[in-house]
Amino acid sequence: MARKRDYKAEYQRRIANAEKRGQSRSQARGHAKAGETSASAKGKVGGDKFEAALKLYRQTGNQAAAAKTQGIAPERFRRFLRENVQISGRGKSLKITDTRPRLMTVISDGQVSSIHLNGADEASLNGKYLNAVRTLLVNNDPGTISPFAGRSVIDADGNPHPLETDVNELYRLAASGDALFHDVYRLTQ
Numbered sequence: 001m002a003r004k005r006d007y008k009a010e011y012q013r014r015i016a017n018a019e020k021r022g023q024s025r026s027q028a029r030g031h032a033k034a035g036e037t038s039a040s041a042k043g044k045v046g047g048d049k050f051e052a053a054l055k056l057y058r059q060t061g062n063q064a065a066a067a068k069t070q071g072i073a074p075e076r077f078r079r080f081l082r083e084n085v086q087i088s089g090r091g092k093s094l095k096i097t098d099t100r101p102r103l104m105t106v107i108s109d110g111q112v113s114s115i116h117l118n119g120a121d122e123a124s125l126n127g128k129y130l131n132a133v134r135t136l137l138v139n140n141d142p143g144t145i146s147p148f149a150g151r152s153v154i155d156a157d158g159n160p161h162p163l164e165t166d167v168n169e170l171y172r173l174a175a176s177g178d179a180l181f182h183d184v185y186r187l188t189q
Contacts, residue, residue, distance in 0.1 A: 034082060050080045054096075057081075061094045101156040107133065108153075108161040110169050116156040126153045129163050137174050142167045 018028030024036060032038050049070045057066035057077075067077035081087060086097040101116040102123040107130075117123050129151075132144040145165050152160040164170060 046080060046084070050077065053077055054081070054085070058094075058096055061091055105130065106153060106161050107164045107170070107173065110164060110166075110173070112173055115153075115161060118154050118156045118158070122153045125151065126163075129153075133170055136167065136170060145170070 015025060015028050018025070024033070026033050027036055027038070030038075049072055053066045053070040053072055056069055057063055060066060063077060063081070064074045067074045084098070084100055086099070088095045088097075097119075099119040101118060102120075103114055104117050104123055104126050106113055106115045106117070106126060117126060129145070129148050132148060135144045136142060145167070148163045149165045150162075152162045154160055164173075
């Protein structure tokens with residue numbers, strides 16, 4: 001014969017255990033409010049599927065379709081969006097602002113270093129710059145990096161890093177044997 005469950009006692013136990021861990025009542029119930037962390041182990045949402053769904057959402061403007069295409073529940077995708085990006089507008093006026101830091105190779109002041117850049121705009125500027133440097137090294141055309149003269153990228157701490165536009169310095173760095181461009185950028189949490 002199957003054991004009869006005492007749901008009321010289970011619920012009280014769950015609430016008491018959450019209180020010991022310093023969690024709210026809504027977290028204990030399994031329905032954390034916006035801004036609260038989930039009490040369950042699989043509460044963290046993210047990964048390649050979510051990034052692919054975000055990319056598709058940017059293109060189509062349809063959250064549910066983007067989530068279902070990647071095999072994600074639309075509710076979990078909405079939570080991922082709420083925790084990682086800011087969305088404004090609808091349809092053709094949809095604007096997604098992604099401010100997550102990205103780890104990128106930055107060439108500044110005659111040095112190559114990996115720096116956490118603040119948001120997609122800074123990462124995009126640095127990516128265009130690195131592409132121009134590659135073109136310079138392959139085609140020997142100094143005009144490709146001239147649009148970046150006097151420009152800087154801002155790291156996650158708010159510090160500016162002026163982009164290196166001295167052609168001789170870039171050739172020296174390329175000849176030093178360091179792998180300058182192995183990763184374009186990587187999201188970090």
